[in-house]
Amino acid sequence: MRAMSESVSVRCPACRREHQYAAPAYPCECGALVMPPLDPDGTATAVTHRAWDDEWITVRCTACGHDGEWPRPELGCDCGAVLRVPVARTGTGRAEPPKTARRAFQPITIRTARDAVTAAAVYLRWLGYRDIRRADQRPTSGVGIAAHGLLAHVDPTVSPASLRDVECLWLTAMTESTACAYFSLSGYAPDARARADSLGVPLFVLDLTGTPQPVNALADELDSTGAR
Incomplete structure (x- = not known):
């Protein structure tokens, strides 16, 4: 509600x-x-x-x-x-006041690149992540956002995320000893999806309603269980 x-x-x-x-x-x-x-x-x-x-x-x-x-x-x-x-x-x-059961996700309609970042941040907070903020290290493209225990990359471009994009996020998260997740407006290249599965990176696609859609099994699990 x-x-x-x-x-x-x-x-x-x-x-x-x-x-x-x-x-x-x-x-x-x-x-x-x-x-x-x-x-x-x-x-x-x-x-x-x-x-x-x-x-x-x-x-x-x-x-x-x-x-x-x-x-x-x-x-x-x-x-x-x-x-x-x-x-x-x-x-x-x-x-x-909070509801007794897990509340429904309230999406943010995406019209701009800024909206995409907002939608991802709101979704992460819905999952239970705390202290959401701008990431200390800025990616070469897109926007990095950080939370307690997670580093996320939001890609609002019109091109599918590449294998290199996924690997760069994973490497950055490794240096900070944290988990990571990727949000893209335009999906993922096939080799990027395969690499994400092998590295343990949850992948989401942001639809224009602002609702992140899980792309791989890791994202499905995160969506179901939330932050741990």
Whole structure:
């Protein structure tokens, strides 16, 4: 079930259109759904360039007090501008209490490369991984994200991931003594899938709904059991 969020009015600074925006809900480690606190009196700004540190905000779960890193709220205007929605300075979000059974995964629709990274991060948190953040070592392509006990590579390109891509992720994870997983928008070359099986790398394909689909048996197992 999606948590209900209060909506705020957002005016595009480029075309002056008014929009109603409700913040998305993200799953906290405790199972509660957390919503970033929006500032109804703030002014939206147009996104003109991207920087990783500007993409994330810290939101505290009111159910358990955990500080989580979540994507900064954004809204696409009909005129083509991407608007950064203002958030309250307190950083304390609203939360719905956790459910007793394992909750259903709440996907993030993928429209941009940034959405692909967000979808993978939300999925990893749903699996139970903690402290999700940008990886210390940046890959030559795609985006690396790290969690406690896992290194993940998100490939939002239109080309299937290659054998070298899978091997580079595995080698990086080996140097950090951690497990790894690969998320691709465009699938995998046949030799990459075979190599992933031999190296023990779970492979996922991100569909446009934002739901990671397991590609090999290792990914099926991870999806079923979650973080250990």
